[in-house]
Amino acid sequence: MIGDFAVIPPEEAGARLSIDLDALAFNWRLLRDRAGGADCAAVVKANAYGIGIEMAVPKLLAAGCRTFYVAHLAEARRVRALTGDAVIYVLNGFLTGTAPVYAAHGLRPVLGSREEIVEWGEYAAAHPDAPPAAIHIDTGMNRLGLSPEQVAEVARALPFRPVLILTHLASAEDQADPSNARQLADFTRLRKHFPDIPASFCNSSGAFIEPVAAFDQTRAGVALYGANPVPGQPNPMREVVRLEAKILQIRDVPDGAAVGYNGKWTARGPRRLATLSIGYADGYLRSASGWDSKAAQGIKAGIALVGGVACPFAGSVSMDLIVIDVTDVPQDAARRGGLAVMIGDGLPLDEVAARAGTIPYEILTSLGRRYARFYRNA
Numbered sequence: 001m002i003g004d005f006a007v008i009p010p011e012e013a014g015a016r017l018s019i020d021l022d023a024l025a026f027n028w029r030l031l032r033d034r035a036g037g038a039d040c041a042a043v044v045k046a047n048a049y050g051i052g053i054e055m056a057v058p059k060l061l062a063a064g065c066r067t068f069y070v071a072h073l074a075e076a077r078r079v080r081a082l083t084g085d086a087v088i089y090v091l092n093g094f095l096t097g098t099a100p101v102y103a104a105h106g107l108r109p110v111l112g113s114r115e116e117i118v119e120w121g122e123y124a125a126a127h128p129d130a131p132p133a134a135i136h137i138d139t140g141m142n143r144l145g146l147s148p149e150q151v152a153e154v155a156r157a158l159p160f161r162p163v164l165i166l167t168h169l170a171s172a173e174d175q176a177d178p179s180n181a182r183q184l185a186d187f188t189r190l191r192k193h194f195p196d197i198p199a200s201f202c203n204s205s206g207a208f209i210e211p212v213a214a215f216d217q218t219r220a221g222v223a224l225y226g227a228n229p230v231p232g233q234p235n236p237m238r239e240v241v242r243l244e245a246k247i248l249q250i251r252d253v254p255d256g257a258a259v260g261y262n263g264k265w266t267a268r269g270p271r272r273l274a275t276l277s278i279g280y281a282d283g284y285l286r287s288a289s290g291w292d293s294k295a296a297q298g299i300k301a302g303i304a305l306v307g308g309v310a311c312p313f314a315g316s317v318s319m320d321l322i323v324i325d326v327t328d329v330p331q332d333a334a335r336r337g338g339l340a341v342m343i344g345d346g347l348p349l350d351e352v353a354a355r356a357g358t359i360p361y362e363i364l365t366s367l368g369r370r371y372a373r374f375y376r377n378a
Ligand SMILES: *Cc1c(COP(=O)(O)O)cnc(C)c1O
Pocket: 043, 045, 091, 167, 168, 202, 203, 204, 205, 219, 220, 221, 222, 223
């Protein structure tokens, strides 16, 4: 095992996933610099956005990161096992009965409701060695966090002293969205109910909105892993993930040939196709399928690079296979046993996401467990 991933010999795997940990460290340092003097916490929820907690966290520690965020308690325990005294916050708060686990491992809950705060207060009153907790204020997500109307009353009757107050931006990747300024104004006003308590406001994209509202801590997730925090502008982050799939077969088909399930792609003229050993069971989203109906509506579909040439998906992404059109690839570049680039190296993560009709977060956290994984610069 590498982390919680089974080791699959490269010659037996359909595709290879290479993760550049130096790029991860570079990205953390860039985000730390964006935070000015504030603490730059690394968000490593969902197995470090799919790249692997056990490999990401030691690299981030070595780069100087001392604060980590996860979503689940089980993830927090994995981070704790890798770190001595790092600060670990659990974003999804806490459920009844789990407080002793937080205490046993020195984990900090991010409390996001009145009920959580009351229950945590009862536990902390009975257990003076209980870890400190953060409080989440909702300024526009309606997901987790105290509503603005609750803040004053809860703050007045707080059963413990929190170590951090945070809120989460709803539309930070769109710098022009007026909700960013409104959330900042609301947070700035609401946190005054917690005098002298440190605060945290920005996610990855938030840390690129000038002037940076870093407060005492930023919480960087997706940009650490190479996604562009300001879509539409040049990506300042380095690519962390590179995914390549093996070519199983090359075939020539005549005009009108239908490809894949339900024949959703048909050849316009004679075409040369390559069948790749990767599919949705590997986490490659089926929504990137190359269908005639999408092309007719101008909807982009997936591509792969072979010999540096962009090759459109031909037909549906199936469970274990994707067919691509390699007609424009020089003869010997597309061959059985060769590789097609699926992510990285001229095919950025953000573009892969757009072509699947989704966001880079989903591409990363869907990365499958059947790849031969290579961790570079561990
Ligand atoms: C996931 C998450 C983050 C990290 O967000 P990115 O957009 O990935 O940088 C920060 N804060 C909270 C509350 C989150 O849930």
